[in-house]
Amino acid sequence: MNHHISAGTSYDECQPLGSDNAKLEPLLRKGHTKSRRGCHSCKRRRVKCPENRPACTQCTRRRLKCEWPELYISQAEEVIVKKSPTIPRQIELLPPVFKMQDFRLFHHFINDAYPIEPIGNESIWTHEIPSIAHNYNYLLHAMLALSASDIEASSNEHSLELAQSAIFHRILAIKYFNRALSARLHTFEERNAILATCFILLYQSKLIDEGLSEYLTFVRGCVLIPLQMTSKDLKLLFQNLLSDEGIEKTRPYLQDLQAVDLKSMDAAYASLEGLRPLCEREVEKRMHERLLDLVRCFYLSSCDGYIAWLKGSVFFSCHITHAEFLALIDPSNVAGQLLLSHLVAVQTLISPIKPMERAGRKNSHFINGMARWLEVAHAKVDPSMRGYFEWPIKRAEEVRQWFKYEKALAT
Structure with a gap:
């Protein structure tokens, strides 16, 4: 493997392994236990690697590029995880997803961006749904996606950051949503989270230039999911859903x-x-x-x-x-x-x-x-x-x- 050597590296440090200096080096240094998980550079130089990552002390002092065998890196990760029994591995290695802006989006959803349908469910959208969102990644991502699209679409200037955030969260919401649908839905809360996600993604589809097909797909979901739930005598958070009987109840x-x-x-x-x-x-x-x-x-x-x-x-x-x-x-x-x-x-x-349902709310x-x-x-x-x-x-x-x-x- 080729290694990058900086301009400040001494001549002796750059000698090939077969040179006289390399032959004499073992005679001049003190004995030590073998380093079996050392970096490539230390192994080539036949010196003990301190094995501190990401760049070992030997390479840092000599300004050498410090590279590690992939096998050892994965083994080191396993050791780190085993040494931290209180932290699940999936959390230990999972990069952060949410940013500070997402807290603003969450707040905007509760105040302004939640769907107005089904009619007569404002308290469900502003209280019950936000309170369970942390349990279902598809629901939380859907809320943030609609909120970002809502702010961006209703503002006077195009925001690339908001547009990218809207698409990012929508992709994740649909990915996790499809995964949840393919699995069995066991609990009352879980099924209502699925239904809420369907309504939210339906609303966001209206703000996507070529979102008509997705909109109609989620319209189907907003009807079929409640029908499946009621057929199994499962309770619903939402009232006045899209069934003929539920729709007639919206007349008042x-x-x-x-x-x-x-x-x-x-x-x-x-x-x-x-x-x-x-x-x-x-x-x-x-x-x-x-x-x-x-x-x-x-x-x-x-x-x-x-x-x-x-x-x-x-x-x-x-x-x-x-x-x-x-x-x-x-x-x-x-x-x-x-x-x-x-x-x-x-x-x-x-x-x-x-x-x-809320005075002054615009839907233009x-x-x-x-x-x-x-x-x-x-x-x-x-x-x-x-x-x-x-x-x-x-x-x-x-x-x-x-x-x-x-x-x-x-x-």
């Missing part, structure tokens, strides 16, 4: 919703009618009819329309198979992409009237995120099909203008 929260712009609903209905000839698969026809029913309900009242919109979430989970869901979100399925774009565009009409950056989904989809759709996309992209432009106005008011 929805009585004072402001009216939706009916002219915009007229435009949505006309654009959806134009998609009818493109819907050939059974799942496309069913989704198309769902969207038309949704728009019709808003002509009755905002409350009826909002209830219909919530029940539409159940459609993606309980009324279509997994294979049908994958076919619907497939980027090569033009009809599916157009239907999903209309779904998002209608949702941007609904979002401003959503009941806000979430709506702006969904407008970016429409722009991404429009850029990818075949130019010959963009005539069907006229209303969704117009709606995206309206949202952009509204978002700029909201930010101007905030400043």
